[in-house]
Amino acid sequence: MKPNLTTNPTRMAPGFPLQKMLSTLWRQRLSFIFLAPFLICFTLFILVPVFMAMFMSFTTYDGFHTPKFVGFDNFITLITQDQIFMKYALPNTIKFAFFVGPVGYALTFFLAWLIYQLPKSIRDIVALAIYAPSMVGGIALTVVWQAAFSGDYVGYLNNFLMKFGFINAPILWLQSPDYFLNIMIVVTVWMGFNVGFLAMLAGFDTVNRELYEAGRIDGIANRLQEIYYITVPSMKPQMLFSSVMAIVGTLKAGAISSQLAGGPVSPQYSGHLILNHVDDYAFQRYELGYASMVSIVLLVISYFAMRLSYRLFGPKEGE
Amino acid sequence: MGAIIYQFKKMSWSEIVLLISLMLMAAFLFLPILFIFNHAFKPFSELFNYPPTFIVRQPTFQNFNDLIMKTSAGAVPFTRYVFNSLIVVVCTVFAVIFTSLLAAYVLSKHKFYFKSLVMGVIMLSLMYAPETVGIPRYLIISWLDINNTYFGHILPFVASPVAVFLMKQFIDQIPNDLIEAAKIDGATELRIFVKLVLPLAFPAVATIAIITIQAVWGDTQASTLFMQDETMKTLPYYISTLASAGTGGNTIAGQGIAAAAGLLMFLPNLIIFLLFQKRMMETMVHSGVK
Structure with missing residues (x-):
């Protein structure tokens, strides 16, 4: 990457390019001092771990012996031999990510839009009620989901469904592979109205009101067209921030699987996401090299998800 | 409060329907939090109730006590x-x-x-x-x-x-x-x-x-x-x-x-x-x- 020469060239010291650069750097030292605390921590706990994971993904490493370089063996194993990954972790993650990502995102937008139609005094209360579950955090809510989806007569969902005659016998929601992933999705979407939701809600405020007037004159007939032609293009920046937050949320959501299952692995791998696969290999089997490789695959997937959101909502050339 | 009532009077029918459905939605999404509030104050007997109850009837601090004692x-x-x-x-x-x-x-x-x-x-x-x-x-x-x-x-x-x-x-x-x-x-x-x-x-x-x-x-x-x-x-x-x-x-x-x-x-x-x-x-x- 080429350094960004933002300083005025005429003010630079004469001499060789390197010397020039050094003297400019020296004049800018204050900026770097201000930046230093962040950059040091960033390097130490974000940059280095990611590069280490990349390096470790080419090794076999158990945490005690020195890592042994094995080239692309881990990747080949993943594609050809890892049945659990191919049969459970990957399809589960794709399904989970689809519903929690794009579907959850659309839902977030829709809800935020509906709330925005309310008068301002009531808006905050409704927004708070919807934002609250994401504030509680997964750990504290585990008790709620365990009670709600409990497999006996006392479980709230079972009790409710039986009272209205939808089912005759209680269903083992959290022990049965048929329901586990779906419950995970519902729970995650439920808790997913997070910072991104607030960003969207705030984004509606940034839309220029006059555009709606202009739109009506130009023949926009209904609210849907208004959203499509005016609202969404006007608040693209917020939409982008929100979608990046949605990707992060989806990445992090692996923990919900073990929280609901009460153990590292969900019943018959029904809720096994890629992140659980990483944890399984790292902290149950101590195959750190292999686990790192899986986590790198996950990071690459999320990187492309982010590229896609930039495509959709990012600034276009000339904007 | 007065401002809110004034807002209600100004609203059209479709807005009121929207408000009510959103309120229901928000209330539904808020359920887990209500649950935690109620559950935390339930005495031991109510936790075992069948059919399970949602709202606490005789709130106690027993659970908090247990939490610290345990x-x-x-x-x-x-x-x-x-x-x-x-x-x-x-x-x-x-x-x-x-x-x-x-x-x-x-x-x-x-x-x-x-x-x-x-x-x-x-x-x-x-x-x-x-x-x-x-x-x-x-x-x-x-x-x-x-x-x-x-x-x-x-x-x-x-x-x-x-x-x-x-x-x-x-x-x-x-x-x-x-x-x-x-x-x-x-x-x-x-x-x-x-x-x-x-x-x-x-x-x-x-x-x-x-x-x-x-x-x-x-x-x-x-x-x-x-x-x-x-x-x-x-x-x-x-x-x-x-x-x-x-x-x-x-x-x-x-x-x-x-x-x-x-x-x-x-x-x-x-x-x-x-x-x-x-x-x-x-x-x-x-x-x-x-």
């Missing part, structure tokens, strides 16, 4: 977890605000080499989730020899790309002329930062405080991976052990205690959010990625 009998008293959590949250929040504000100010208002590179890396790492690289982080913590210390809790959270990004977007709104004027008046960079940028960026500071508190207060990764010493673990870790013990024999008996603990986890978040809600919305207006 742990005081164990190796680590409950208060120790709370103390650890408080220390970690307070230190982390100040560290994050300090580093992010400094970095964001420089990225927003200064010109220097590698600025676009640094900004690009931050934009890329917005999607970073620490959970994905738990293993290398664990190794780094071991090499730095900060296992079982408060540093092991705090340092991994200090660099927060989201915080820097939100802060930078907000500081972008502060007019350059203002800073130039201060410079002409002879203010040093440090003075400008403390007297000018800090007060003006307060909404963003509050927002970052909220986000950080929510992340750190609920985090179990540091306690699980970096802390082997039981006395150094935090409240959410303890609660997660309660909840997973619940899948064993005493599901329901443990539930009351876990709900009480869950309520303790939730209340600080709620209070801080309510205090700073306005500031947060002010910041989110500028959250756009441009």
